[in-house]
Amino acid sequence: MSSAPAAAGGAAAAAGGDPPGPYPLVDEVIVYLAGQPGVIVDLRPEHMRKGTYADLCTELTTVHGIDMTNRRIVDEFDEEQPGEQTLAYFVPVNGLAAKDLELIRVEHAGYQYEERYLHNSAKSTIGWLKGMLEPQRAHGDAFTSLELTWKGVPQDNNQRIDQLPGLATAADTGLCLVGHKTIMVLDLDLGEQLQAELPRVKDSDTVRDILIAYQTQQRRNYLHQPVVARWTEELTPEGLEGLSPDEQLAQPCTVWEAQLPANVVLALKTQMFEVIIKEQADIDRARQGQRAIARGAGAGAAASAAAAAAAEVPGVKLLVFDWWRVRQVKEAYSLQVTESLGSSDQLLLDTLSASGDARAYEGELEEQDRLYKYNVREGSTLLVKREDFTQPTCMYTCADCGSDVRLKQRDAVRCRECGHRIVFKKRIQKPAQYLCR
Numbered sequence: 001m002s003s004a005p006a007a008a009g010g011a012a013a014a015a016g017g018d019p020p021g022p023y024p025l026v027d028e029v030i031v032y033l034a035g036q037p038g039v040i041v042d043l044r045p046e047h048m049r050k051g052t053y054a055d056l057c058t059e060l061t062t063v064h065g066i067d068m069t070n071r072r073i074v075d076e077f078d079e080e081q082p083g084e085q086t087l088a089y090f091v092p093v094n095g096l097a098a099k100d101l102e103l104i105r106v107e108h109a110g111y112q113y114e115e116r117y118l119h120n121s122a123k124s125t126i127g128w129l130k131g132m133l134e135p136q137r138a139h140g141d142a143f144t145s146l147e148l149t150w151k152g153v154p155q156d157n158n159q160r161i162d163q164l165p166g167l168a169t170a171a172d173t174g175l176c177l178v179g180h181k182t183i184m185v186l187d188l189d190l191g192e193q194l195q196a197e198l199p200r201v202k203d204s205d206t207v208r209d210i211l212i213a214y215q216t217q218q219r220r221n222y223l224h225q226p227v228v229a230r231w232t233e234e235l236t237p238e239g240l241e242g243l244s245p246d247e248q249l250a251q252p253c254t255v256w257e258a259q260l261p262a263n264v265v266l267a268l269k270t271q272m273f274e275v276i277i278k279e280q281a282d283i284d285r286a287r288q289g290q291r292a293i294a295r296g297a298g299a300g301a302a303a304s305a306a307a308a309a310a311a312e313v314p315g316v317k318l319l320v321f322d323w324w325r326v327r328q329v330k331e332a333y334s335l336q337v338t339e340s341l342g343s344s345d346q347l348l349l350d351t352l353s354a355s356g357d358a359r360a361y362e363g364e365l366e367e368q369d370r371l372y373k374y375n376v377r378e379g380s381t382l383l384v385k386r387e388d389f390t391q392p393t394c395m396y397t398c399a400d401c402g403s404d405v406r407l408k409q410r411d412a413v414r415c416r417e418c419g420h421r422i423v424f425k426k427r428i429q430k431p432a433q434y435l436c437r
Contacts, residue, residue, distance in 0.1 A: 108180055320376075342386075391409065
């Protein structure tokens with residue numbers, strides 16, 4: 001439009017005034033195209049005198065051979081003229097311009113959408129783009145409630161597209177906004193190599209956010225010093241631990257900074273940590289001795305002394321993984337003590353408070369469960385409650401796996417091999433005769 005003569009109204013607008021109102025009637029108008037000479041359109045015919053800007057676009061296409069599919073008519077102030085606007089009332093004397101629409105792409109939920117916007121137009125905002133794309137949406141959350149990111153930064157609905165931070169040119173071929181993308185997590189800790197799908201990851205999310213989403217989905221309460229990297233077929237759990245810090249993905253790093261594409265697979269590996277295992281019988285003896293000593297000082301002092309005595313009981317320090325099963329912890333503990341654990345010995349999580357609440361010892365850790373299910377973490381204390389052979393027991397048969405189950409009077413009915421909770425009383429081998437009266 002720089003080749004068009006400047007009008008008085010244009011000069012006033014450039015000086016800060018408002019654009020003029022209705023333009024004077026003209027017989028013809030010059031339409032400028034980028035890099036091409038202006039095209040003169042005759043407005044005197046009846047169909048043009050009473051026509052609209054939509055009719056002007058049709059005239060440019062049919063008479064002058066100009067493709068207006070991806071172009072819009074703007075005035076001298078770069079304001080787009082609506083198609084229903086009447087030509088005879090709103091045609092500037094210094095001409096119009098047919099501006100090309102710029103292409104913008106949006107990637108969301110595995111699909112790619114395209115839309116065209118008018119550069120330098122205040123109407124072409126992120127909110128406008130969402131409304132234009134909503135009818136095309138094939139999957140995922142609605143665009144109207146979706147947060148789109150540009151170069152890893154969330155964008156407000158009022159943000160103009162042509163004023164996006166870091167946008168090089170209007171025809172930037174890399175102009176692509178991102179909604180949600182799917183990222184896969186391959187857990188190398190687990191023997192099954194569990195691959196989890198996280199479908200709602202944004203470019204502004206960090207690696208730490210991805211790990212939290214994975215923990216929430218898999219109900220894995222604890223990850224100790226996780227190592228995360230892009231997975232390849234050559235990458236093994238041992239190789240993942242040997243990666244340099246530059247090859248690993250730092251937790252504060254965002255998806256955009258790491259250049260993680262959609263459907264990328266991240267490998268995850270955690271480190272060993274230390275827990276303390278104590279014998280329940282040793283703690284009970286220490287408590288009883290302290291209660292007897294502090295009995296004359298009152299109930300509160302006796303409870304505090306008992307709790308302090310329990311904390312001072314020495315334990316066995318054991319290195320474990322959070323994905324270990326309780327059975328593996330028992331086996332590792334049995335290798336470090338003289339008296340190994342039997343199948344009926346229990347492992348408990350010590351959550352004993354300073355007040356000496358005995359309810360902390362309720363609940364046996366199931367042998368098939370993993371430690372992260374019980375939120376076992378570095379520094380946690382586990383208690384060994386050995387089987388009491390002074391109480392009479394009865395033998396039963398598991399209804400599921402057929403294993404022998406030894407139960408005492410107050411024991412919970414549960415098979416220690418498979419966890420099944422239905423057992424049958426064993427038949428005796430010798431004949432018996434009962435007299436009923």
